[in-house]
Amino acid sequence: MRRAKAVVVRVSGRAGDGIITAGELLAVAAGHWGLHSHTFESYGAEVRGGDTVYQVCISPAPVTDPGERLDLLLAIDREAALPHLEALKEGGMAIYEGAAATDHPLACEFDHEGHYICPVPMAELLRLAGASARARNMVALGLAGRLLGLPQKYLTEAVKERFPDQMEANLTALKVGFTYAADSAHLKFHLRPRQGEMGAHLVMSGNEAVALGAIAAGLKLFAGYPITPATDIMEFLARELPKFGGAVLQGEDEMAALGMVLGASFAGERAMAATSGPGFTLMQELIGLASMAEIPAVIVDVQRGGPSTGLPTKPEQADLNLALYGSHGEAPRIVLAPTDVQSCFGLTLKAFNLADRYQMPVIILLDQFIAKRREAFDRPRLLQVHKTRRLLPSPDDLGGYKRYRFTESGVSPMARPGTPGGTYVATGLEHDEEGAPSYTSEMHRRMTEKRFHKLAMAGRELRQVHVFGSSQARVGLIGWGSTEGAVREAIAQAREQGLSARALYPLALNPLPEAQIRRFVRGLGAIIVPESNYTGQFASLLKARLGLPVTSLAIPEGRPITPGEVVAAIKEASQP
Amino acid sequence: MRRAKAVVVRVSGRAGDGIITAGELLAVAAGHWGLHSHTFESYGAEVRGGDTVYQVCISPAPVTDPGERLDLLLAIDREAALPHLEALKEGGMAIYEGAAATDHPLACEFDHEGHYICPVPMAELLRLAGASARARNMVALGLAGRLLGLPQKYLTEAVKERFPDQMEANLTALKVGFTYAADSAHLKFHLRPRQGEMGAHLVMSGNEAVALGAIAAGLKLFAGYPITPATDIMEFLARELPKFGGAVLQGEDEMAALGMVLGASFAGERAMAATSGPGFTLMQELIGLASMAEIPAVIVDVQRGGPSTGLPTKPEQADLNLALYGSHGEAPRIVLAPTDVQSCFGLTLKAFNLADRYQMPVIILLDQFIAKRREAFDRPRLLQVHKTRRLLPSPDDLGGYKRYRFTESGVSPMARPGTPGGTYVATGLEHDEEGAPSYTSEMHRRMTEKRFHKLAMAGRELRQVHVFGSSQARVGLIGWGSTEGAVREAIAQAREQGLSARALYPLALNPLPEAQIRRFVRGLGAIIVPESNYTGQFASLLKARLGLPVTSLAIPEGRPITPGEVVAAIKEASQP
Amino acid sequence: MITVSISPLTYQSARRPIWCAGCGDYNVLSALYGALSQVKAVPEETIIVSGIGCSGRLPGFVNSYGFHTVHGRALPIAVGAKVARPELTVLAVGGDGDGMGIGGGHLPHVARRNPDLTYILVDNSLYGQTKGQTSATTPQGQVTSTAPYGNRDQPVNPVLLALAYGASFVARGFAGAQHHEQLTELMAQGIRHRGFGFIHVLSPCVTFNPIETYRYYQERVTNLPATHNPSDRLAALGQALAQGEKIPLGLFYQASRPTLEEGLEEIRQQAAPEGKGSLQELLEQFA
Amino acid sequence: MITVSISPLTYQSARRPIWCAGCGDYNVLSALYGALSQVKAVPEETIIVSGIGCSGRLPGFVNSYGFHTVHGRALPIAVGAKVARPELTVLAVGGDGDGMGIGGGHLPHVARRNPDLTYILVDNSLYGQTKGQTSATTPQGQVTSTAPYGNRDQPVNPVLLALAYGASFVARGFAGAQHHEQLTELMAQGIRHRGFGFIHVLSPCVTFNPIETYRYYQERVTNLPATHNPSDRLAALGQALAQGEKIPLGLFYQASRPTLEEGLEEIRQQAAPEGKGSLQELLEQFA
């Protein structure tokens, strides 16, 4: 983070140490006070033992990425600290379990890299307080909170909410940490929320925002199958959706899950499935059916490192091609890509409207980074929630009802079961207007055109793009999804180095807002396409669809792209 | 067909009438005599009742497409003849069940379109001969054979081979037809094989050629699941492969089928699966596993009309994207596309070598047109069959064996189970050189590079392209798969109209022979990309990979592209 | 009253079946017309979901809402429809390949969850639509296009499986003329049953199956013994297992237990005892 | 003799298991080491195929060839390996989610085809790897992260299913210390069995499952009655069905019938009674 007032904190340890909990609660407490934050988590696929890292960037101003170099490192022990020391800024502070006085608060040594190294006898402090040695993560949370200047009450509330059952033990440990740092000479990270933002924010993850968006859209049936990092959508909805009259079904596999969704949607209700790569691959046959039989459906794919089982807990943006082309034959589908947590909410809501309006599958592409990180943002204005209904047959349509009638928009009235005179058979076979199987060349051409025409029509309301940076710049970036934050930060950093760039993020990847993109690239000398994958899938798409001479900045490392990498690319492209 | 000596025959009727049998036997008999032929079949997805058409173009010279306008139409009755009359050439002949003398051979009327219309009392003739009325297709075969001048013995042999059990009945009916046409004044289609070709040809379908290629390659296990139009590969192999010591397993679904293939290949043997679109979609998760765990596998996708269940019995070339990108994450695979029946044989053989050499999935893309049509061609030289073996670990490798060792080529020695010291675990998780799960950024990058490097290495032996037409032409065509025949014919037809064009057909679609293509397009003013689909998938690929300014000629009608359509496109592109 | 006008003809759609003349599926279809009329199903309040195969074409010939889906997935799709619209009558139909082969993984889970729908498995002992390959119910020894040396695999026993899965209604019928009434009756019972009804129907394929013909079945089918107690699951398993020379028809098992939809409704009550949730409140979890 | 050097340690790989301390899977693994040593399996002539899940990581910890595949497909992959190399010992391993959920459609077909391989289903009544969701074997009423109001679905009974599918060897063991020897013995018997062996192992997940703990099982497991006749399939079904307060362990069923590989060999003999086919001859079919 470039802004002086932002603080980047990293908590590190091993799976089972409660690292993610500590980091999340820090972000939540800060957010509830009124600060902004941006987080990133990384852990191994093992339930126990792998390295776990949770990083939070906290600032009074909005932040768009979890930061690169650290102000504060909290590690569960020395072993967990060592690999992260080189990420510390000069003057940064590293805290970990180590021998030190239990009564003298936070003594630090200054090492030759210019870091403050501060051992804290966490286990011993916990023992003295009569608390379990397993609660070191709460000690760390207390220490971090105090050093950042967070009021204790926000930390306490966050802990209470998370652990309604084991409140006391955790609060004790929290207090141990908070107190130990209290009188330290190192209280140098004092942050305060901006005027008027005190307590105004919601703090949530991308997965939670998707789930909320779906509830707001009137979801009736969610069906899923557990898979990292998408499972929390199902878990959240299993708890909340029944309160809204809906139901959650766990399928025996992803095909069953999407099958249930299509059944519910055929029957007339809004339905959604969420999964990650392997499950998304398995859903493709039914996505093709939804496209062919014109059944609305919303499918969330939270991308993770691939291929195959791959890197289940790491982010990657490598399912774009699958989202676009993943079933045999040509099965049009809408593909949306939120760029931050807040847009996860809005785009999910929109996805349901699009699905119903154009009677086709709508895919929402998240990745582990956006799905799991927590961001603080303003409450959405729920009164504005707008729900489109499906086009229903008029009384005229119902005499000799043609489910797949050719219309100007390509959209045909879809009868809701229960409607007298509306009986019809939806089918994955090529069919005529009534839905009767038909394999003539003419019918196939016309029905194919109809299905694709709907996609084109949907494009008219999918022109939303995020454009930022300098409009005079000769270097442009076109990206998608979770990299937007890093690119925003990179453009700001580059500006400080005297380099200018501008960027465009479409929220729809299919159909692409081609006119907006063409307008954006006018006058550009170089177009960089950053993405977290190997083959540069989005770059290829831009080349294929728009013939743009793009430079792919594809980084296949199973981690978010950093602002530094983007700055370097801007620098290189700016060379005369 | 443009060549004077080629005769285009169409047989038409309804499913269950034996139309396809009659057409196939005509092609087989002609082929065995030494003529060349090219066929196309089209029928509904219903087992009974749909329209069925079988078309054969027969000529002394090699033919590359089934022809457009008809010389001879044989229909089971008048109703089946009517829709096809407009396809008859001037002077063409239409024969169908109708009232006429039973003793007077073949009386024809000349209609005002310039066609000879010839009713034949097939049912009555059969009754007189004491044969079943259901054998009208054999009467038609006899009539056609005689009119074309085929010696009776080739027809008789073809019938005997096809119906070892019901020989007599069919031979009787054949003879009825043959005799009825014998003294006709209309024996105007006399064809004769060229010098030296008499009896030299093999006649087979693309599916049969694939199956033979696989046996020649040393296939040990074929696993499949029935699906039109790929099932005959399994049926053929079920009969023949056991004779060669192999086995055929029918899976409970396509995932089981490909799973069996991967198990057999992991265990060290050559294995293959074949399917069509819906099954190919279901196989994608395991294709990703094969790519990640570096397991050789050959997968045949016989494309049919889509999406979803689509047009099961019609050809389409719309699974290219799926073949290239069909699983989550980035899972490199080789994609091959035969352009005629003969290349089905050679490319299948090659596919096994590539799979073993580069330890990855190799996909062979056929379509219904190439899979089901019969072509006559020279016997392959079987002595030349060259089989690569997998790279096995050397004794040195076996001390501390690293299954996924980084090497210059990217290919690591693969131990065959049973090898002492070679034990390892293949996995779909990202892994280190030993195969242990590893999720570091560096390992993921390096292993991704390794997997893609193998693909690039494979590219070195995948430069084979078919180039034809005039090297001076300013109009070029780049196509793939089954359209080659129509394009060859179109270039010849265009030349007669004073237009020149040249064409390139790569046999590998991934990796693309980019250098060859770049060389080919030099000097071209227009590049036309013909394909049987809607979105122009191959055109997009050429744009994305090579940035070529191509014109897509995408025809989404569930039928082969015709030479006429290609000629029209050449004409348009030739306009100054 | 609405019922006066209902007869089997009520359910006949305008589309003519495309099956081969003599196919058992015609009898399945007409038994279904009869059953629907017996239970007085309202056409527009009925959904029939099918898989792919000759039998999968059935919804096209019924005047009701229909969804002809993909191979093997009819059951989960039917479950989704039922859960979304519990007030509708939902049926699923498919072949032996569809339901016991590619779709065989869904049946256990649908059966144990007990949605209130009826599944008709149309068994012709092979893949009809694709022209006669071995299926999971092809007997050992039978020659098919994919088993030219005779099928080696022991077939599955659909009734035994449905029982083992915990289906709450399990029956077998035969699509032969003499058994039409029984089949109709079993279907009607299955539709009336509150919970998941599984009906195994023997339906000869006259085009590709020279072995399991009408005659073959006529010689072998028999009714379950009058003494059979359909609430005894072990006895039902025994009857299913005993199948050898004789093939028992009738109701093997029926039990009453909560349906999936009832369970989901219970969950709703439990989650929001005081009525519907509010989105505003939900957001407060994140404030 | 090669056998002198074989002990359970022979099968320990260099990789340290990544399971949580106390996980039942450690006991499964060590019982497998013991069983492999009992049957004197040669490490390099053994293949272990697994699906995805905590239990799916097992092959990594065994000194043998291993294939850690994708979720739910271990069985067909193992079948392919066995058919290609009948001389090798092949095992398959996976969790309850892997084998009864997503992969549940394969078991019936593998069981009825009877390949000579052994399948170990490691059942912890939930999805361990993904942190504790409901699985097909989670009991009714249990609260999980995806069933916060308690699981409504009746669970499947894996032993009952394997019996209904026609598996030729069906057993159940428990990964508790006192039952280690029995589990080892059952695994050894399963591997020795010529045909498909199905072994259901109760293996507590100490991290996510507070219900089906070691203690829970210790209080409930019991041996099959001494009078139980493992060649009586209906009796075995009865024992499997009876499971209520008590959970019977031991060998439910064993039968001898031709294996898949034997059937395929027979077909080869039948197809080419006079030795191998020739490609040249095959081409003549087309000439």
Ligand SMILES: Cc1ncc(C[n+]2csc(CCOP(=O)(O)OP(=O)(O)O)c2C)c(N)n1
């Ligand atoms: C995924 C997939 N695989 C294969 C097919 C091809 N296919 C169509 S119908 C069918 C089997 C039909 O058999 P069955 O289910 O027994 O129905 P029947 O035709 O005998 O009534 C198959 C394999 C398909 N449509 N989709």
Ligand SMILES: Cc1ncc(C[n+]2csc(CCOP(=O)(O)OP(=O)(O)O)c2C)c(N)n1
């Ligand atoms: C197709 C697919 N869907 C979902 C997942 C995510 N996933 C990994 S392991 C697992 C379940 C593990 O449960 P189980 O098989 O019971 O094994 P356990 O971890 O309990 O031993 C799931 C759902 C996946 N890897 N692939």
Ligand code: SF4
């Ligand atoms: S092929 Fe068989 S199952 Fe299909 S319609 Fe014909 S008789 Fe019926």
Ligand code: SF4
């Ligand atoms: S999560 Fe459960 S099943 Fe997985 S390793 Fe830990 S204790 Fe074992």
Ligand SMILES: [Mg+2]
């Ligand atoms: Mg069938």
Ligand SMILES: [Mg+2]
């Ligand atoms: Mg489990």
